[in-house]
Amino acid sequence: MSxxxxxxxxxxGHGLSxxxxxxxxxGEMLRGLTDTDDMAERFEIEPFPxxxxxxxxxxxxxxxxxxxxxxxxxxxxxxxxxxxxxxARQDHYLWMTAQILRATHSQTPFRERLQxxxxxxxxxxxxxxxARRGVSPYVETTIRPHMSGKFEDMLIAxxxxxxxxxxxxxERSAGPNSIRAQKKPGKYGLNENLAREILELxxxxxxxxxxxxxxxxxxxxxxxxxxxxxxxxxxxxxxxEPGAETVLGKSYGGGQPHIRDIExxxxxxxRHPATARHLATKLAVHFVSDQPxxxxxxxxxxxxxxxxxxxxxxxxxxxxHPAAWDPSVSNFKQPFDFxxxxxxxxxxxxxxxxxxxxxxxxxxLFEPLALMGHIWQKPSGPDGLAEEDNxxxxxQGMAVRLQWAVIVPRLxxxxxxxxxxxxxxxxxxxxxxxxxxxxxxxxxxxxxxxLVLISPAFQRR
Amino acid sequence: MDRxxxxxxxxxxxCSLAASPLLTPVSFASAPGDNRLIVxxxxxxxxxxxxxxxxxxxxxxxxxxxxxxxxxxxxxxDGFFAMHGALRPLAPLWQNGQLGFVHAVSTPYRDKxxxxxxxxxxxxxxxxxxxxxxxxxxxxxxxxHMPGQSADLAYAIGSDAMAILDGDMPVTRWSxxxxxxxxxxxxxxxxxxxxxxxxxxxxxADAFQLAGSDGDGxxxxxxxxxMMAMLQDNMTARRSSRYExxxxxxxxxxxxxxxxxxxxxxxxxxxxxQQTRLLDRSLxxxxxxxxxxxxxxxxPAWQRTAIVAMTEFGRTARFNGTKGTDHGTGGAMILxxxxxxxxxxxxxxxxxxxxxxxxxxxLMPTRDLRAYSGWLLRGLFGLSSAAVQQDIFPQLELGADPxxxx
Numbered sequence: 001m002s003x004x005x006x007x008x009x010x011x012x013g014h015g016l017s018x019x020x021x022x023x024x025x026x027g028e029m030l031r032g033l034t035d036t037d038d039m040a041e042r043f044e045i046e047p048f049p050x051x052x053x054x055x056x057x058x059x060x061x062x063x064x065x066x067x068x069x070x071x072x073x074x075x076x077x078x079x080x081x082x083x084x085x086x087x088a089r090q091d092h093y094l095w096m097t098a099q100i101l102r103a104t105h106s107q108t109p110f111r112e113r114l115q116x117x118x119x120x121x122x123x124x125x126x127x128x129x130x131a132r133r134g135v136s137p138y139v140e141t142t143i144r145p146h147m148s149g150k151f152e153d154m155l156i157a158x159x160x161x162x163x164x165x166x167x168x169x170x171e172r173s174a175g176p177n178s179i180r181a182q183k184k185p186g187k188y189g190l191n192e193n194l195a196r197e198i199l200e201l202x203x204x205x206x207x208x209x210x211x212x213x214x215x216x217x218x219x220x221x222x223x224x225x226x227x228x229x230x231x232x233x234x235x236x237x238x239x240x241e242p243g244a245e246t247v248l249g250k251s252y253g254g255g256q257p258h259i260r261d262i263e264x265x266x267x268x269x270x271r272h273p274a275t276a277r278h279l280a281t282k283l284a285v286h287f288v289s290d291q292p293x294x295x296x297x298x299x300x301x302x303x304x305x306x307x308x309x310x311x312x313x314x315x316x317x318x319x320x321h322p323a324a325w326d327p328s329v330s331n332f333k334q335p336f337d338f339x340x341x342x343x344x345x346x347x348x349x350x351x352x353x354x355x356x357x358x359x360x361x362x363x364x365l366f367e368p369l370a371l372m373g374h375i376w377q378k379p380s381g382p383d384g385l386a387e388e389d390n391x392x393x394x395x396q397g398m399a400v401r402l403q404w405a406v407i408v409p410r411l412x413x414x415x416x417x418x419x420x421x422x423x424x425x426x427x428x429x430x431x432x433x434x435x436x437x438x439x440x441x442x443x444x445x446x447x448x449x450x451l452v453l454i455s456p457a458f459q460r461r
Numbered sequence: 462m463d464r465x466x467x468x469x470x471x472x473x474x475x476c477s478l479a480a481s482p483l484l485t486p487v488s489f490a491s492a493p494g495d496n497r498l499i500v501x502x503x504x505x506x507x508x509x510x511x512x513x514x515x516x517x518x519x520x521x522x523x524x525x526x527x528x529x530x531x532x533x534x535x536x537x538x539d540g541f542f543a544m545h546g547a548l549r550p551l552a553p554l555w556q557n558g559q560l561g562f563v564h565a566v567s568t569p570y571r572d573k574x575x576x577x578x579x580x581x582x583x584x585x586x587x588x589x590x591x592x593x594x595x596x597x598x599x600x601x602x603x604x605x606h607m608p609g610q611s612a613d614l615a616y617a618i619g620s621d622a623m624a625i626l627d628g629d630m631p632v633t634r635w636s637x638x639x640x641x642x643x644x645x646x647x648x649x650x651x652x653x654x655x656x657x658x659x660x661x662x663x664x665x666a667d668a669f670q671l672a673g674s675d676g677d678g679x680x681x682x683x684x685x686x687x688m689m690a691m692l693q694d695n696m697t698a699r700r701s702s703r704y705e706x707x708x709x710x711x712x713x714x715x716x717x718x719x720x721x722x723x724x725x726x727x728x729x730x731x732x733x734x735q736q737t738r739l740l741d742r743s744l745x746x747x748x749x750x751x752x753x754x755x756x757x758x759x760x761p762a763w764q765r766t767a768i769v770a771m772t773e774f775g776r777t778a779r780f781n782g783t784k785g786t787d788h789g790t791g792g793a794m795i796l797x798x799x800x801x802x803x804x805x806x807x808x809x810x811x812x813x814x815x816x817x818x819x820x821x822x823x824l825m826p827t828r829d830l831r832a833y834s835g836w837l838l839r840g841l842f843g844l845s846s847a848a849v850q851q852d853i854f855p856q857l858e859l860g861a862d863p864x865x866x867x
Contacts, residue, residue, distance in 0.1 A: 069782060070782070125577075127575050127576075127577040127578070128575065128576070128577070168593075169578075169590065189591075190591070191590075191591055192591055192592045192593065193590065193591070193592065193593045196592055196593045197593060215592070332661075367620075370620055371620055371636060371638075371639055373634075375622060378622075380622040380624050380627065381581075381594065381596060381624070382593075383596060389660075390660070393660045393661055393664045394634060394664055395633070395635065395664050395665075395667035395668040395670075395671050396634055396635050396636060396639055396668065396671075397664070398661065398664040398665045398668045399639050399641050399665075399668035399669075399671075399672055400639055402641065402643070402651060402665070402668070403639075403640070403641055403642070403643075406643065406647065434653060434654060434656070434657070435654055437653075438650040438651075438653055438654045441646070441650060442646070442647060442650060443644050443646050443647065444644075447643070447644065447646075447647040447650075450647070451647070451650055451651060451654055454651060454654065454655075455654045455655075456654070456655065456657065456658035456661055459661070460658070
């Protein structure tokens with residue numbers, strides 16, 4: 001079991017493309033991660049600070065509106081607010097298609113897969129208003145630049161990000177002895193949500209060596225972490241619990257409350273052996289198999305510990321291990337990856353979906369994705385998407401994939417390829433006699449292409 | 462596909478249920494008893510005061526205006542409460558004791574009034590959000606306590622996530638707007654292509670069976686263009702009012718057989734502006750859904766069915782400046798079905814005077830709505846108080862039995 005270019009594309013990328021050659025080595029895959037991010041340049045997604053201006057604008061229009069409610073001026077302002085919301089909504093769909101186009105045209109699709117992994121690991125969402133459209137900008141600013149650096153930098157960027165602070169109820173969390181809680185007792189109090197998810201989901205893992213007391217102490221240490229719409233991340237001393245807090249036996253803070261104390265505990269958590277174990281397992285499950293080789297997990301874990309969570313070293317360990325190249329495939333593509341890899345096999349042209357109307361983006365991509373079980377950027381919880389294949393191999397999931405595979409590709413490309421050729425384009429060495437027969441026997445191109453996309457050889461990785 | 466072949470396949474897949482001694486076709490059908498529970502999640506925050514108007518409360522008309530009790534207006538129920546006119550088609554159910562309401566209730570959620578948090582808590586069944594929300598839903602936890610298990614016990618229907626049924630117990634998820642329309646040849650070829658992958662093959666077989674059972678057949682003659690036109694209609698059908706009726710029809714079809722629990726959601730309750738029009742429409746849909754369930758459950762099954770419709774919070778007692786209401790606290794639940802001891806409103810009425818309102822703005826909840834769900838679970842499925850108060854609804858006090866069921 002060793003490196004195989006086609007398996008590299010299936011397992012660590014978005015499948016085969018008729019236009020792009022598979023990588024020739026692990027080294028090439030890793031180098032790609034630190035090369036210029038040409039996909040981000042070509043298919044742009046708004047950075048969060050720019051996106052945030054939309055929220056600032058919304059707030060200012062709302063303030064003006066309240067003063068002149070009921071007048072003509074008020075009506076005009078309402079119209080402006082409506083437009084602002086509409087723009088954000090439309091861009092939200094365009095950013096989804098930008099993701100698909102990056103996956104379709106990337107020379108280093110491993111980068112896109114890693115983004116999917118980390119964006120899901122740090123799942124967040126806006127709960128109302130324009131913030132609901134902010135996930136792609138959050139990922140672009142917070143996840144993508146940190147994917148090959150130190151995990152602790154990504155951790156800090158993600159969990160102190162305004163969207164996460166908002167999503168996990170950190171923004172109003174106040175220490176019981178904070179200035180704010182003392183002034184308005186009953187109105188302000190501690191919220192443990194972010195602290196718990198940091199320990200349970202983002203770092204140590206649910207089986208990790210922490211207690212309820214650690215959750216509470218971490219929650220108290222996190223008080224003060226909040227945000228301002230016009231500024232972004234913000235530390236508000238009035239909310240902060242005075243005094244030191246002990247997390248996993250180590251004391252943090254104690255002087256003037258400062259965000260440095262929060263960063264310090266996050267760095268320690270990022271390097272913790274339990275975090276190494278948790279993330280090594282999760283990476284192996286995500287990329288290789290629901291039941292990964294324990295030796296593979298061990299190798300990734302060791303690389304994490306030895307490098308204090310240097311993600312390039314972690315990926316190197318993952319990709320260098322023989323078990324990563326076990327040709328018996330088991331993992332099943334999650335819905336978004338299914339769509340991305342279909343687009344890649346079909347070499348969907350940027351013009352075909354880069355400017356899709358909201359209506360068409362919904363019909364062709366967003367709604368089928370939702371019916372496959374993945375409601376785009378509207379997670380059912382901070383634990384994100386299920387890793388178990390069985391969560392996705394469902395009757396409904398299968399039905400929607402089959403129907404999508406027959407209907408939608410035709411709307412994404414000028415002309416569908418001949419299914420007999422498409423077998424080789426999409427499956428390469430995985431094509432077998434059964435699928436060749438099916439592709440040739442189909443009554444239309446659409447059905448033939450659909451059958452190739454629905455085949456186990458295409459959907460398993 | 463028949464049940465026997467499904468069982469064989471489940472066993473082949475190493476489905477954990479295959480190890481259960483209960484897994485014979487006979488016990489399969491009878492295990493969970495004969496009672497049925499349908500939970501409808503009303504997303505957006507239904508205005509309890511607008512749906513079930515306490516017009517007998519002296520403070521009501523100052524808040525909402527005197528209700529029109531004429532032929533087109535509210536339907537008087539008991540001289541104190543009147544139901545919204547859009548529910549008039551349900552009046553015969555009220556008279557037959559198959560419709561009831563619970564008023565002045567809410568989840569333990571307070572203060573922030575966010576849909577997102579409110580729905581999370583409603584579906585998780587927890588006591589608060591301070592320590593994050595549970596990963597599973599209360600209805601799934603309840604299944605774990607039900608006597609006898611079956612792979613076909615519960616359905617989450619529609620395209621919403623239905624976190625209420627998330628969890629360890631197996632739940633079938635299906636949305637009747639998922640239609641498969643393929644040529645007979647493509648159906649055969651799809652089965653062939655999947656053949657070597659047992660899990661995918663089984664899921665596809667179930668898909669064909671489910672898609673074929675919810676109204677239109679899977680195999681269609683026609684060009685790809687015809688199919689595409691049909692499917693594009695389907696992809697957008699969700700926005701038509703008939704979509705909800707299809708959900709109800711599908712639920713009833715399943716519940717007539719072995720299924721005992723079904724849940725789906727109805728949207729459109731976030732009535733911030735022009736409430737009259739919005740509420741008319743959403744209540745008409747709810748009324749259609751309940752009547753469809755009654756009709757499709759056909760007699761005996763309907764007699765053993767309880768429907769409960771619940772929402773994440775009520776709305777402000779007063780109208781706002783745009784003829785709507787904003788997010789509030791206390792609200793109402795709707796109960797229906799042949800198993801319900803209807804024709805009554807369960808409420809410990811708090812009153813509507815300024816002082817009686819929660820934070821001087823919302824209807825004051827006087828009981829945890831989870832207590833009503835808990836009593837339904839006890840009555841329908843014989844679950845113990847301990848299971849309800851400790852596992853299904855943490856930190857709940859069930860309190861006195863409201864005797865919701867016949």
